[in-house]
Structures are given as structure tokens and as C-alpha cells.
Amino acid sequence: MESLKRALRKSPEKLQLLADLVEVSIDGTRDIFVNRPVDMEHVRYIGFDMDYTLAIYHKQEIEALAFHKTLEKLVSQKGYPEDLLQLEYNAEHIIRGLLVDRHKGNLLKINRFKQVQRVYHGTQELPVSTYYNDRVDQSDAERYASVDTLFSLPEAYLFVLLVDRQDAGLLGEHSYAELYDDIRESIDMTHRDGSLKSAIIADLPRYIYQDPHLSLALDKFIQSGKKLFVLTNSEYYYTEKVMDFLLDSDNLEYTSWRDYFEIIIVNGRKPSFFNGKNPFYLVDETTEADLPLPPGPLEQGKIYSQGNYLALEELIGAQGNEILxxxxHIFGDVLRSDKDSNWQTVLVVEELESELRKTEELRDRQLRMRRLTNKLDKLHYELHMYSSQMNTLQRLEQTEVDFTEPERRALDKTREELNSNLALCRKDIERTEKKIRHLRSEISNYYHPVWGPLFHVEDEMSRFAVQVRGYASLYTSRVSNFFFHPLERYYKSLRDIMPHDRWMELFS
Ligand SMILES: [Mg+2]
Incomplete structure (x- = not known):
């Protein structure tokens, strides 16, 4: 990578050539996927969220930090027993897209029909029948909380552990909802008093990954005439430190991270940025105070705070799908910006890389699964044929016709054969179904031992998949993936297919 950067500094015109070279060598896990078409040629401004978008955090380190800081608050501010401080964080236990049932102390994975497909009470798996026939109403915020951002994984895991301890009688009198609220409030405290962020700033390399292609990707956008902006909810002091760490040492021809961006907006208050009427302020970089916005356009190199999308569109003279x-964050960044502002959106789904790698590793087992399900279909067809032949035979025997002895014997023989075929078929179905069940859970566990794959549950799309599919124009695992794709690409979506569209595939 270093040699690539050196080469670029010497002769920037090689950028495209090198990009093309890298493009053919990159593996498919870093592709850009299309839900709705985006014509990059029409895009004039590209905006970026910072946390978990430009800045990729080291999962284990950042989540363990949030977990332990929250525990400290639970003990010091909420009166929870001190031995909680001994709890260990397990970064492998929770995935995104789950729902917390605050009433029952459960964690749920639901499918696109809002049916519960997996349930855990604390660390204990419960049968799905616990929610038999329940369609979960996600809009019932009093009952359900969603685990939508990577930042919400530690709090969900903490909830799991506290539910176990509550059931063991170790925490005193609390309802499950109170446990959850106490965790939430404690996490909020660590954000508000800056204890979490000051720990991150004190050791940035420990918590934040320096993506070697990030500066190259941003540079590539700029070289192609796009204007970039940052729109983050983080405060000025934190944004400055993190962005400086991410970009300052990577000088193509940029001397500061600020040189990459036309406009920098901190304290953006998303999602209300996309529907609210907050005015813009200019940040005084010494006192960090919000000053009234001076008249005229927003200036490069200055830091602005708050604001709203309509004011931004007016200030930059671009709107709607000219902005990507x-x-x-599905709800904070993507859903709102899509619903209220008509901006095109890219959702960064970090987990895509590992999910796709696992899918690749599971190729043989997936093929075997397809063979088994085909076989099952065939067996069900045979069963149906034998059963209807048996019905015909029985109807024939019930008629008043006097059969001759040889005819009678032939009918008996046919009945015997049909009975034996039916029995064999049923047995084979049972065996195949068992194999399918076994293989399905093997595949699911390979993705994630507790919750299975991120985008599926059984044969359906998961709630998380529905959100990704429904709200983002494009999705990819990280911002720097744009470096590996042609600049003015027209991102074309796949043809939407209905189940009956597959009918033609039978003939091909
Ligand atoms: Mg973010």
C-alpha cells in the first residue's frame, strides 16, 4: 500500500490506471450493491457521516469500552451491585437488527413478515412458540427497542447478562423494562459527560482503524469533480481529533483533513437535520461555542454546527438526487435523508465482508442444500402420485363390478406395491427433512452461532435485510470501496423479480 501511495504522489495521472489494476484484484466482498439506480454522473455533492462511516472502529475494543463504561455508571449512578464490574464483554453474542422485548426481557430475531423466528431470554434460548401467532409491532416503542447501530450491540449484550442476573435474584427489585432503561440512561451518561470519547481520543489507534484506501477514495471523488461534505452528530472537538487521525497523515496533496471537504457540519442532530428547522451556526474553534451564521455562502475550512437539509441545499445550490x-444508521442517516430530503443514500454495512466471505465458504453446503430441497420436492410429487393412484384403486374396488379372480389378484398386487411405495416415500421424506434441518442449522450456525445470518432468518429476509433493501439506494461494507469502482459508474439495480418470474428459469 505504501508503494501505491508513493507512486500516486509522483504521478497522480496513474491514479486511474492503478485503480483499474486494484479493481481486478479486489475480492467481491467489497463490492457496491444496488437497491435503486444511482447515476454518479448526476451527483454533485457527496456527504459523509463520521462514526462508523468514515471512521471504522475496532469492534472488540470499542464495544468492550462502551460496555465497561456503562457498567461503571450502573454501579456508581444507579446503585447496581459492584460485582457487575467483573462482567466480561463478548463481542460475538449480538448481531444487528434484533429487537429487545422490554416487557419480557427477551431478544428477538424477526423475519420480513414480523414473525418471531428466534428468541432468547437472557442467555437462554426459548421456543419460537413463545410468540406463537404474534406479529411484532415494532412501532410500539414502549415495548420494543431495536438494535440497529453497531453502537447498540454492547447495550443489548449487557441487557442479556442483567436479565440472567435478575432471574437469579442478584439485582433486587427491577422489572426487565427498568433494567433496559437503566442501561440506556447509563450509556447516554457516558456520551454526555464525554467519558467514552475522552477514552477513545486518548488512544485513537486502539479504537479506530486507519483504512489505507480512504484518502484515495475521497481523492478520487474530488478528482472527478464531486464536492464533499461531512455531516456528523459528533461534537467539534471529537470530530477534529478523529478526522485528523483518519486523514491527516495520508497526504496526497492535502495538508489537512479539512482540505478534502467543502463543508464540515458537526452536531448535526440527525435525524432532525432531515426534517427540522435548526439554523446553522459557525463554531468558534477556541471556545467551541456556536456563533450566529455570518451572511454569505458556507466557507471551506470553517466548522459549522446544527443546520438542516433545506438550508444546506440552498447554501450549496444543489438538491435532491444531486446529493448522495x-x-x-438506517434511521438516522438513510431513512430520514431518503424520506424527507430525497437525497440518494449509501448505507455502510460493515458486516457485509464477513457475511459474504462465509457465504463463499459455505458454497458446497449451500449446493448440497439445494440438491436436498430439490429431492424433497420430487419426493412430495411422488407421494402425491402414489396417493392419487391409491385413491383411484380404492374407488375402483368400491364399485359394484364383479372382478374375476385374476383381476382381483392383479388389484391386490397393485395395492401392495402402492402401499410399499408410499411407505418408502414417506420414510425418504422423513430422512430428507431431517438432513435439511440438520444442514440448515449447520449453515445458520456457521454465520452466527446464536442468531444465524444477518440478512436471513430461515428462508426469509430478516428485519435488518428488509431495512437495508427498503431504504438505502446503495450499500457496501466501507466508504473506501468506491476507490475500486469506476468514477462515473451508473449503478443499475437488478430487475425486481416476483416469485412467478422464476417460472421461465425452469425452461432454461
Ligand atoms: Mg454513524
């Missing part, structure tokens, strides 16, 4: 916004 890249973020990691």
Missing part, C-alpha cells in the same frame, strides 16, 4: 449521503 453516506451513513451507517
Amino acid at each position: 449521503y453516506v451513513g451507517d
Whole structure:
């Protein structure tokens, strides 16, 4: 990578050539996927969220930090027993897209029909029948909380552990909802008093990954005439430190991270940025105070705070699909910017890389699964044929016809054969179904031992998949993936297919 950067500094015109070279060598896990078409040629401004978008955090380190800081608050501010401080964080236990049932103390994975497909009470798996026939109403915020951002994984895991301890009688009198609220409030405290962020700033390399292609990707956008902006909810002091760490040492021809961006907006208050009427302020970089916005356009190199999308569109003279916004938060970054502002959106889904790698590693087992399900279909067809032949035979025997002895014997023989075929068929179905069940759970466990794959549950799309599919124009695992794709690409979506569209495939 270093040699690539050196080569670029010497002769920037090689950028495209090198990009093309890298493009053919990159593996498919870093592709850019299309839900709705985006014509990059029409895009004039590209905006970026910072946390978990430009800044990729080291999962284990950042989540363990949030987990332990929250525990400290639970003990010091909420009166929870001190031995909680001994709890260990397990970064492998929770995935995104789950729902917390605050009433029952459960964690749920639901499918696109809002049916519960997996349930855990604390660390204990419960049968799905616990929610038999329940369609979960996600809009019931009093009952359900969603685990949508990577930042919400530690709090969900903490909830799991506290539910176990509550059931063991170790925490005193609390309802499950109170446990959850106490965790939430404690996490909020660590954000508000800056204890979490000051720990991150004190050791940035420990918590944040320096993506070697990030500066190259941003540079590539700029070289192709796009204007970039940052729109983050983080405060000025934190944004400055993190962005400086991410970009300052990577000098193509940029002397500061600020040189990459036309406009920098901190304290953006998303999602209300996309529907609110907050005015813009200019940040005084010494006192960090919000000053009234001076008249005229926004200036490069200055830091602005708050604001709203309509004011931004007016200030930059671009609107709607001329603006592409890249973020990691379905509701904060993508849904709102799509619903209220009509901006095009890119969702960063970090987990895509490992999910796709696992899918690749599971190729043989997936093929075997397809063979088994085909076989099952064939067996069900045979069963149906034998059963209807048996019905015909029985109807024939019930008629008043006097059969001759040889005819009678032939009928008996046919009945015997049909009975034996039916029995064999049923047995084979049972065996095949068992194999399918076994293989399905093997595949699911390979993705994730507790919750299975991120985008599926059984044969359906998961709630998370529905959100990704429904709200983002494009999705990809990280911002720097744009470096590996042609600049003015027209991102074309796949043809939407209905189940009956597959009918033609039978003939091909
Ligand atoms: Mg973010």
C-alpha cells in the first residue's frame, strides 16, 4: 500500500490506471450493491457521516469500552451491585437488527413478515412458540427497542447478562423494562459527560482503524469533480481529533483533513437535520461555542454546527438526487435523508465482508442444500402420485363390478406395491427433512452461532435485510470501496423479480 501511495504522489495521472489494476484484484466482498439506480454522473455533492462511516472502529475494543463504561455508571449512578464490574464483554453474542422485548426481557430475531423466528431470554434460548401467532409491532416503542447501530450491540449484550442476573435474584427489585432503561440512561451518561470519547481520543489507534484506501477514495471523488461534505452528530472537538487521525497523515496533496471537504457540519442532530428547522451556526474553534451564521455562502475550512437539509441545499445550490449521503444508521442517516430530503443514500454495512466471505465458504453446503430441497420436492410429487393412484384403486374396488379372480389378484398386487411405495416415500421424506434441518442449522450456525445470518432468518429476509433493501439506494461494507469502482459508474439495480418470474428459469 505504501508503494501505491508513493507512486500516486509522483504521478497522480496513474491514479486511474492503478485503480483499474486494484479493481481486478479486489475480492467481491467489497463490492457496491444496488437497491435503486444511482447515476454518479448526476451527483454533485457527496456527504459523509463520521462514526462508523468514515471512521471504522475496532469492534472488540470499542464495544468492550462502551460496555465497561456503562457498567461503571450502573454501579456508581444507579446503585447496581459492584460485582457487575467483573462482567466480561463478548463481542460475538449480538448481531444487528434484533429487537429487545422490554416487557419480557427477551431478544428477538424477526423475519420480513414480523414473525418471531428466534428468541432468547437472557442467555437462554426459548421456543419460537413463545410468540406463537404474534406479529411484532415494532412501532410500539414502549415495548420494543431495536438494535440497529453497531453502537447498540454492547447495550443489548449487557441487557442479556442483567436479565440472567435478575432471574437469579442478584439485582433486587427491577422489572426487565427498568433494567433496559437503566442501561440506556447509563450509556447516554457516558456520551454526555464525554467519558467514552475522552477514552477513545486518548488512544485513537486502539479504537479506530486507519483504512489505507480512504484518502484515495475521497481523492478520487474530488478528482472527478464531486464536492464533499461531512455531516456528523459528533461534537467539534471529537470530530477534529478523529478526522485528523483518519486523514491527516495520508497526504496526497492535502495538508489537512479539512482540505478534502467543502463543508464540515458537526452536531448535526440527525435525524432532525432531515426534517427540522435548526439554523446553522459557525463554531468558534477556541471556545467551541456556536456563533450566529455570518451572511454569505458556507466557507471551506470553517466548522459549522446544527443546520438542516433545506438550508444546506440552498447554501450549496444543489438538491435532491444531486446529493448522495453516506451513513451507517438506517434511521438516522438513510431513512430520514431518503424520506424527507430525497437525497440518494449509501448505507455502510460493515458486516457485509464477513457475511459474504462465509457465504463463499459455505458454497458446497449451500449446493448440497439445494440438491436436498430439490429431492424433497420430487419426493412430495411422488407421494402425491402414489396417493392419487391409491385413491383411484380404492374407488375402483368400491364399485359394484364383479372382478374375476385374476383381476382381483392383479388389484391386490397393485395395492401392495402402492402401499410399499408410499411407505418408502414417506420414510425418504422423513430422512430428507431431517438432513435439511440438520444442514440448515449447520449453515445458520456457521454465520452466527446464536442468531444465524444477518440478512436471513430461515428462508426469509430478516428485519435488518428488509431495512437495508427498503431504504438505502446503495450499500457496501466501507466508504473506501468506491476507490475500486469506476468514477462515473451508473449503478443499475437488478430487475425486481416476483416469485412467478422464476417460472421461465425452469425452461432454461
Ligand atoms: Mg454513524
